[in-house]
Amino acid sequence: MSTEADQDWSKLKVVQLKAHLKDLGLAVVGKKDELVQRLTDYYEQQQQQQQLSKPEQEHEPEPEPEPEPEPEPAEEELELEPTNDDDNDDAAAPVEAPAVDNSSVQEVEITTQALNPRIRSAESLATQNGHNELPKPKRAKLDIDPATPTQPPPSPPPPPPETKQEELQEHTAHAPHGDDDDHSKPKDDPEEPPDYELQFQAIDDQDDSTRPTDLYLDTINRHALDFDFERLCSVTLSQNNIYACLVDGRYFQGRGKSSPAYAHSIAEDHHVFINLTTQKVHVLPDGYEVNDPSLDDIKYHLFPTFTPILLQRIDAAENPSYDLAQKPYYPGFVGLNNIKANSYMNCILHALVHVTPLRNYFILDPHVTSSDATELVRRFSMLCRKIWNPRAFKAQVSPHELLQECANASAKRFKITQASDPLEFLGWLLNALHRDLGGNKKPKSSVIYSAFQGEVRVDDQQVLTTGEYGGKPRFDLDRDIKSTTNPFLFLAIDLPHPRLPRLGRNQHHPPSAHLRRASQIRRKDDAGIQGHAPKMEVDKVTAVLDIAHQALHEE
Structure with a gap:
């Protein structure tokens, strides 16, 4: 015969489980799995205590009632015997069993631990006072020989799950209705309200990789992104704390409530912005940071990184790379945009970025990108990275950012809008880079002297x-x-200066x-x-x- 510890409590509803726990004096807070586990642990503990208390009760003459739940008397063990008290004349007549109605027998049969003390107290009062006005069912006694020591009766069999469910339903139906009572719920909606604290804790425990992506990431337009131009706010022309809108590619300053980027996010419904210095992506106007693997290609396009092994693979590669439009290109052999009259600068820059010692230094050395480096050194390093980028979005690069700094550093000697001598620009650029890198007149004091x-x-x-x-x-x-x-x-x-020999009609050797x-x-x-x-x-x-x-x- 199965015990209550072995009963499948998961078949009961949440309201029934809470009612049963409340009768036992246990906590009723938690999910259904926790309630079932709490009932199972309770009855297993009670069963272990009963097994441990049996050997002790065999040697005690008059055991006192244990605080643990008393075993319930079964229907077949109850015998109604006549009272042999000589002082009471009315008690001479035997009390017959039909005096106990079926409902009382069933109640005794399925009663819980909370009802047993009431029966025992009624029996003790009937025995001590000897009143005849007590109901006959309460005068029922167990057939126990007073000469023998009281032995604990065997544990009654647990009620079947159907009987327990009927009892819990009956208890729920007769329970008082109140605003703070858990049993006030209708039977059609037995589910408990959601525990928000547990839900929030479960969300915090989740890994970042399992969280859903943000809603605004699908609005990013990679074809509109161009990080080659000078980093100036399109509204205030400021160079501090510049963000790029990942929807239209425009530059704005800040992300506070009074910043141009915040106003642009509300006016144009563009929400994803990236900081051009820290490479952090934020969603405006909400103001939270986004860390999503789908943004790694944009961060790499903003600041390409290389290793010596990667540069060796690029130099030895025979297959081209592909841009967003699936057009092939070879890293290092991309076109430089001619803004107006800067072709004399483009040819010099193309020649310098193909000098291997110079290229490797301005790409791999961390000093050229630190805050201690000059603006000319940082922008020349960035141009080298963009020209040799194997994961570029477009197969051309705009040197606008570097050329603007060259015009400022040369006091408008070499400008974008006016052509000049490329050899003079080469001499000025090499000497300026040598000076900014801390070089002096000593040999090999900088990478410029070491290479040239x-x-x-x-x-x-x-x-x-x-x-x-x-x-x-x-x-x-x-x-x-x-x-x-x-x-x-x-x-x-x-x-x-040799004269050109005539080979034939309209055919000449080039000068050599x-x-x-x-x-x-x-x-x-x-x-x-x-x-x-x-x-x-x-x-x-x-x-x-x-x-x-x-x-x-x-x-």
Whole structure:
């Protein structure tokens, strides 16, 4: 026979479980699984205590009632016997069993622990006072021999689940109705109200990867994003705390309630903004930060990052990369936008970003992107990253941000709106980067000198001439030769000017000059009589040799 500890309490409804817990004096707060577990644990504990109390009760002559629930007398164990008291004449007649109605028997049969003390108290009063006015069912006694010590009766069988459900339903129907009573709910809606504290705690315990994405992330338009232009607010022209709208690509300052970005989010219904400095994405006007993996490509496009292994793969790659429009392009060989008259700057920038030592330094060195670096160094580093970006949104780059800084740093000497000499711009840019990187006159004091600086040896000998006037002069070449070594970034070389041979009708060879070896590049100047004859020879050549050829044709 199963006990109450083995009963399946999950078949009962929440209201019935709470009513049963309330009768037992237990807490009624929690979900259905917690209520079922609370009932199961309670009856298991009671069963263990009853098993432990049986050996102790066998040796006690008169055991006192235990605080644990008393076993209920079964119907077959109840016997109504006549009272043999000589003082009471009315009690001589035997009390017959039919005097106890069926409802009382059923109540005794399915009663709970809370009803047992009432029966015992009524029996004790009837025995002590001997009144005949008590109802006959309450004078029922157990057939126990007074000469033998009282033994605890065997535990009654637990009521079936159907009987327990009927009892709980009857108890719920007769329960008083009140605003604070849990049993005031109708039977059609037995579910308890939601526990918001548990729900909020469950939401906090969830991992960020399992949370649903924000509603406004689907409004991002990647085709409208262009981070190449100068970071100025489109309303206030400020350079501080600039955010880019990820819907239309416009720049705005701040994200407070009085900022242009906040006003734009309300007026245009654009809600997703990214900080151009910290790369943090915020939703306005709500003001909360968004951390979603789908935004990683935008953050990488804003600030591309590289490793030495990635640069080696890009240099050795044979397959092209693809932009958002699925157009192929090769990193490092993308076009630079011609804003107005900046083509002379674009050719120099293209040449410099393909110098491997210079490119690797401005991409991999963390100093060039720190707050201690100058604005020219940071913007040149950003241009190198964008040109070599293998995950670009578009197959072209705008050098507008760097060219604006070049115009400011050169005091408007090199402007976007006016063409200039590219060789002069190259010399100014290399010297400006060398100075901003902390370089000095010492060799290899910066990456500019390490990549471009060479040495030239100049041999100087004084030549004296003797002889009579009008005669053939004689040269004295026994003088000592003085050698000096000078560093250089640019070296002027006189190239020959051969005539173009005619190959045929309207066919010509292009002009060419052969440089056999760099160490054989020499320049000789005869100063004439009583002069010097210097010889220039390149003594040390760097890994990178910039050759600028300016062809001037008189005809």
